[in-house]
Amino acid sequence: MEPSMTHSLIILAYIFVLAVFLGFQVISKVPALLHTPLMSATNAISGISLVASLVLAGGRYDSMSTILGIVAVAAATINVVGGFLITDRMLRMFQKKKKQKVSHESGMD
Amino acid sequence: MSLEWINLSYLASAILFILGLIGLGHPDSARRGSTLAAAGMLVAVVATLFHHEIITYQWIIIGLIIGTLIGIPMGLWIPMTKMPERIALSHSFGGLAVAIVGWVKYFEHLGHLPRFSMGAIGFEILLGTITFTGSLMAFGKLQGILSGKPILFRGRNFLNALIFIASLTLLVILIWDQNHPLYLNILVALGLILGVLLVLPIGGADMPVVICLLNSYAGLAASATGFALENNVLIICGALDGGSGFILAMLMSKAMNRSFSNVLFGGFGTAGSVAVKGGAAKSIFELSVSEAVEILRAANSVVVVPGYGLAVAQAQHVVRELADLMEENGSDVKYAIHPVAGRMPGHMNVLLAEANVPYEQLVEMDEINPSMETVDVCLVIGANDVVNPAARHNKSSPIYGMPIINADKAKTVFVLKRSMATGFAGIENELFHFENTRMIFGDAKSTLQGFVAEFKKS
Numbered sequence: 001m002e003p004s005m006t007h008s009l010i011i012l013a014y015i016f017v018l019a020v021f022l023g024f025q026v027i028s029k030v031p032a033l034l035h036t037p038l039m040s041a042t043n044a045i046s047g048i049s050l051v052a053s054l055v056l057a058g059g060r061y062d063s064m065s066t067i068l069g070i071v072a073v074a075a076a077t078i079n080v081v082g083g084f085l086i087t088d089r090m091l092r093m094f095q096k097k098k099k100q101k102v103s104h105e106s107g108m109d
Numbered sequence: 110m111s112l113e114w115i116n117l118s119y120l121a122s123a124i125l126f127i128l129g130l131i132g133l134g135h136p137d138s139a140r141r142g143s144t145l146a147a148a149g150m151l152v153a154v155v156a157t158l159f160h161h162e163i164i165t166y167q168w169i170i171i172g173l174i175i176g177t178l179i180g181i182p183m184g185l186w187i188p189m190t191k192m193p194e195r196i197a198l199s200h201s202f203g204g205l206a207v208a209i210v211g212w213v214k215y216f217e218h219l220g221h222l223p224r225f226s227m228g229a230i231g232f233e234i235l236l237g238t239i240t241f242t243g244s245l246m247a248f249g250k251l252q253g254i255l256s257g258k259p260i261l262f263r264g265r266n267f268l269n270a271l272i273f274i275a276s277l278t279l280l281v282i283l284i285w286d287q288n289h290p291l292y293l294n295i296l297v298a299l300g301l302i303l304g305v306l307l308v309l310p311i312g313g314a315d316m317p318v319v320i321c322l323l324n325s326y327a328g329l330a331a332s333a334t335g336f337a338l339e340n341n342v343l344i345i346c347g348a349l350d351g352g353s354g355f356i357l358a359m360l361m362s363k364a365m366n367r368s369f370s371n372v373l374f375g376g377f378g379t380a381g382s383v384a385v386k387g388g389a390a391k392s393i394f395e396l397s398v399s400e401a402v403e404i405l406r407a408a409n410s411v412v413v414v415p416g417y418g419l420a421v422a423q424a425q426h427v428v429r430e431l432a433d434l435m436e437e438n439g440s441d442v443k444y445a446i447h448p449v450a451g452r453m454p455g456h457m458n459v460l461l462a463e464a465n466v467p468y469e470q471l472v473e474m475d476e477i478n479p480s481m482e483t484v485d486v487c488l489v490i491g492a493n494d495v496v497n498p499a500a501r502h503n504k505s506s507p508i509y510g511m512p513i514i515n516a517d518k519a520k521t522v523f524v525l526k527r528s529m530a531t532g533f534a535g536i537e538n539e540l541f542h543f544e545n546t547r548m549i550f551g552d553a554k555s556t557l558q559g560f561v562a563e564f565k566k567s
Contacts, residue, residue, distance in 0.1 A: 077176020
């Protein structure tokens with residue numbers, strides 16, 4: 001393995017390990033109340049694989065790769081679009097007491 | 110845009126993602142957090158569109174349109190009771206996207222991949238395919254397409270271990286000499302099979318742990334992609350997602366007093382577990398709706414303990430209606446939420462929030478238990494094992510040691526239940542036979558509607 005390769009691998013490993021520690025710190029502070037929105041939010045964030053799929057679908061590759069690229073872009077986009085929309089929809093529902101009294105008469109659905 | 114600028118944009122989006130997750134630490138800042146994370150995603154996607162390897166946009170646009178058209182209904186119209194199914198399904202999409210990226214990357218660069226990229230691609234494909242089929246299985250079980258019961262066969266753990274070792278062996282061979290496309294395709298097949306086999310033996314009530322673990326796998330797969338493409342933002346997001354899923358899985362296991370390995374390989378609640386049966390039929394006290402409402406009228410404090418049955422009966426709105434009536438009547442109403450109530454972490458909180466229950470009234474188990482003795486009525490709706498006192502004292506019970514909500518300590522306990530059938534763990538609940546327990550049989554929703562009608566009569 002050439003030296004630059006090893007070097008960049010080590011930097012990537014640094015980033016990964018530090019991000020894991022940061023993630024543990026940040027996520028353990030999320031209250032149980034918000035665990036479902038947390039899951040849908042991290043799900044949307046992991047749709048970041050979209051950036052890799054984009055290069056695949058738009059790259060100079062054969063038709064097989066392009067078709068698979070489109071599938072990958074679509075799958076990741078579902079997670080990004082659907083994930084952030086549903087997270088926001090859920091979080092909008094978490095209300096404090098005051099607001100509830102206003103919507104009190106709105107009835108059932 | 111040069112690669113440097115793209116990377117700087119990725120740094121900005123990573124910062125936005127982290128700020129977004131910090132925002133999720135409190136209900137008041139959570140919505141802003143989610144918006145920040147979405148902005149981070151937009152920055153990353155726009156920057157990527159300037160990548161020099163992208164030469165045509167038509168296929169990208171088609172993919173984005175398809176994804177958006179499916180994503181919008183999945184975000185806006187899926188009912189809150191279907192959240193676990195929806196989350197499971199999106200994990201499978203995530204796994205699929207990552208596995209495809211890895212597979213294409215391998216064939217495009219076959220023969221020129223550095224060993225470490227080959228290793229990263231191998232892990233990416235393995236984790237991606239396991240997540241893909243595993244999440245589809247979880248979805249099938251939650252949706253009822255597959256039986257929610259654990260499906261067990263002899264030697265399953267041995268078979269799983271064998272497949273896992275075979276996968277790792279193929280991976281090592283490929284890292285050594287990558288010119289074996291057949292081996293890579295076998296690796297894909299093994300990952301797909303492993304995903305199915307890993308979720309097959311897991312029962313419905315253990316789904317919270319499994320969904321969290323699949324969340325974690327999806328994240329780690331994204332991180333592996335980041336290693337393969339030397340893309341920092343993928344590594345960071347994958348690590349955050351992987352860490353989040355892992356933490357949640359640990360919390361869920363802890364709330365069931367079980368280890369990971371017990372959840373994953375145990376096949377809980379089947380032949381092996383000890384059924385705690387009393388000799389003669391024990392007495393129960395049944396109560397009519399009007400009698401129950403009389404007691405609720407006199408109660409100063411009421412604690413509602415919701416379980417998966419509440420979600421099945423879609424009774425969250427009528428619970429809130431009843432709670433409103435009781436509050437107008439001067440009672441103090443709270444909801445006690447067990448960490449594993451429902452089919453995913455926080456499931457009950459979301460359902461009740463949907464019914465406009467203010468979040469201050471949603472109280473965690475550890476917070477409510479010390480004051481349970483002062484509660485006049487504890488209303489157990491569709492929950493069973495999480496209120497079974499056997500978990501505290503009966504060492505022969507399969508759920509012994511599991512933290513429970515001490516519903517039995519309340520002055521009076523109402524249990525709303527369809528029948529005397531046992532819960533997921535297949536254990537009889539001794540709470541139903543306590544002297545302070547009153548059973549009210551029937552569908553939770555119609556019983557609660559009866560409560561509301563009776564309450565309004567006076």
